[in-house]
Structures are given as C-alpha cells and as structure tokens.
Amino acid sequence: MSTLTMNNQGRLGLGGKRGNSLHRRKPSTSRSLSHSGFSGSVFAGAGRMVVRLVMTMLVLSLVAVLGVGLLYGYRVLTSHPYFALDEIHVTGNTRVSRGDILKAAGVGLGLNSFEMKVDLVERKISDNPWVKSATVRREFPNRLRIAVVEKVPAFWLRQGDAMYFADAAGRVIAPMHPGEFASLPVLNVAEGVDDGGPVLAGLLRKMEQRQTPFTQSQVAWVRLTSAHDLEIHLDAQEGGLTLRLSMDRWEVQLDRLKVVWRDLMRRGEFADAAIIAASGDKVWIKKRPTQGA
Known part of the structure; x- marks a missing residue:
C-alpha cells in the first residue's frame, strides 16, 4: 500500500509541474514595440516640417526674385526712349x-x-x-x-445776364464768349418747366428730317411757356410768324398745322397770318392787322 501511495504522489507531483509549465507566459514585448513606434513618428514629423520649411523658403525666394525682375523690367520700359x-x-x-x-x-x-x-x-x-x-x-x-x-449746340439760352450754348434738350453746354457766333435760335424756358427736353429734341429731329413746313434756319426763337405751350417764332416774312402747340400733343397738332399751312399757301393768304395756334383738336389763325386799320 505504501508503494502505491508514493507512486500516486509522484504522479501528482509530476502533474503539478506540467500544469505550471503549461500556464507559464513569455515576457510581454508590447511596451518596447510601442516606444520604438513613437520614436519613428517623431522623426518622420520633424522631417516633413523641415521639407515644408525648405519649400516655403524656396517659394519666397522665387517671389522675391520675380518681384525684383518685374520692378527692373518696369523701370526699363518706362524710361527707354x-x-x-x-x-x-x-x-x-x-x-x-x-x-x-x-x-x-x-x-x-x-x-x-x-x-x-x-x-x-x-x-x-x-x-x-x-x-x-x-x-x-x-x-x-x-x-x-x-x-x-x-457736344453739338442747338440753341442760345439766356440765364440772367449771360448767354449760353445749349444742346438739343436745352441743357447748358458752355457760356458764349465775345466773338463767338453761331446761327442758332434763342431758347426761353419758363420757370418751373423742367420736362421740355424731349419736346425740344423731337422738334429738332423733325426739322432735320424735313417733316416740318419750316427749316431750322428760319426759327428765330423757341419758347416753353408756363401754360405748357411750345411757341416757335419764324422770320419767314415781315413781322414774323408765331406757331403755338401744346407740349403734350405737339406732334399731333403739328400734323394738323401743316394741313392749314398748305391751305393758306394755296389760297394766297399765308402772308396775312401772324399766329397759327393749335388748341385741342382745332387750329386757329390770327391775322396780322391791315395797314391803316
């Protein structure tokens, strides 16, 4: 019995040693590996920083060289004969x-x-x-x-005691100086009338296109009145002839006035007319007084 017991104990002892050798672990190397990886990343980051610094310095140097070259080139161009x-x-x-x-x-x-x-x-x-x-x-x-x-002058315009050149819309161009001469009609604009520009420009355009029974050289003066009328005085005959149109309907009334103008010429009564005025849809004629009347 004693021999058997010893053998069992021996086996048990041997089994215990095996168990110890099977559960024994090798020393961990993870710490040493982590340390060497950190060292490598530090060196790699430092290298990239150096490369960037070098590239930046190269770019700045190139810009400086180009700037100096451009400045020198500009000075050469602006001074060369x-x-x-x-x-x-x-x-x-x-x-x-x-x-x-x-x-x-x-x-x-x-x-x-x-x-x-x-x-x-x-x-x-x-x-x-x-x-x-x-x-x-x-x-x-x-x-x-x-x-x-x-700018092309179309009128003489009086403002105060001075005369000015004015364009087709009645806008002042420049003062008229002594010795300056131009065959232009005199423009008079009543105070408060500030919408006559298109009317004046349209009248001049029609005269240039010969759509009026008179020419620009026959016009002595043009007046825009406070009653919103357009008055045109002609030196076509002794005593002159004044035409009166409403500013807001002047084109329509001008066409009607041309019909009356031709009729007066046909009947030989044109020389008797002092004023031809359009009012509404009608045209009125005022004859000049007869001599001795």
Missing part, C-alpha cells in the same frame, strides 16, 4: 483746339507710352464742357490716337 511718343493724332474736334486737348490730357511728344494711364487721360479730356466723350488708344511703340466726340 524706344517707347517715347513721337506721333499724337487728335480727331473729332472742331470747337476744342488740339492744343487745349493735349494740355488737358497732360500728354505730349516724348512722353513714355507706359507712363501714361489711358483711363485717366480720357477723364481729363472729358472734363472739357464741349467734350461729350473721348477715346484714347496707344499704338506701340510710340504712337497715340485721341478720338473726341463733341
């Missing part, structure tokens, strides 16, 4: 002299083309009251073209 103006052509001007245009523009022969600002030159020329618009064009290397569109 090859681009100095030796031809300046001015067209479209009749009232404004070539000298006044060049003086206002601030340009002249010898000026470098690249030093001139085209939009600024156009604005300076357009500041002249007679200039409606100006176009400036450079033709490299040394030519400049200035095209001017001037």
